[in-house]
Amino acid sequence: MNNSSNHDERIAKMTFASVYPHYLTKVEKKGRTKEELQSVIEWLTSFDEKKLQELIEEKVTFEKFFEYATLNPNASLISGIICGYRVEAIENTLTQKVRYLDKLVDELAKGRKMEKILRVS
Template sequence: MANDRVFAIKFAKVYPMYVQKAERKNRTKEEVDRIICWLTGYSPAQLQQIDQETDFRTFFANAPALHPNSALIKGVVCGVRVEDIEDPLMRKIRYLDKLIDELARGKAMDKILRQ
């Protein structure tokens, strides 16, 4: 039941928080967008067209394709190992959280994007 509440969160409400977190650490909105596009397969233009009412469930359901290297994302977010999360949608959300955390910590983009 708790997952349903997370899945219902509007992407448009969380996106500015991702950008703020990055900018507080001298990173850019463009880097946040690049991470989101890399993970989800959205183009930058598609990302800008996402409806204000789109929740996480719809955001990831409509994503063109999860990047094949997303399985390489490992680590802890909110005290939980992302690779151990069983629910596929929650894992995708936590992948995104983890990538934004890495950006805010100053990690190089090619390492964040698992290249």
């Protein structure tokens, strides 16, 4: 991926709290629930609802958000294109993690089954 360091820095400094409402709106518009979104986020990051709410209230950056997260070992199974980039080819680790989350939210909004989104065999 030919990504500029400016782009990576901008993503790192963006707060999760500023993006979360957009995730929620996107999935609810497509008939999915806040609970399903929580499941997807928890699968990727290990944050339960209480911890996620704390991070939103603290207005943590994506850099801190993923620093605190325990990434699911199957996260590397997330593949495909999001925001014009192939997620498995993103070189910056943090940017890739953020795009993993974007991809999961996108799959949820597109009506994909939870088993597939959560990479259950």
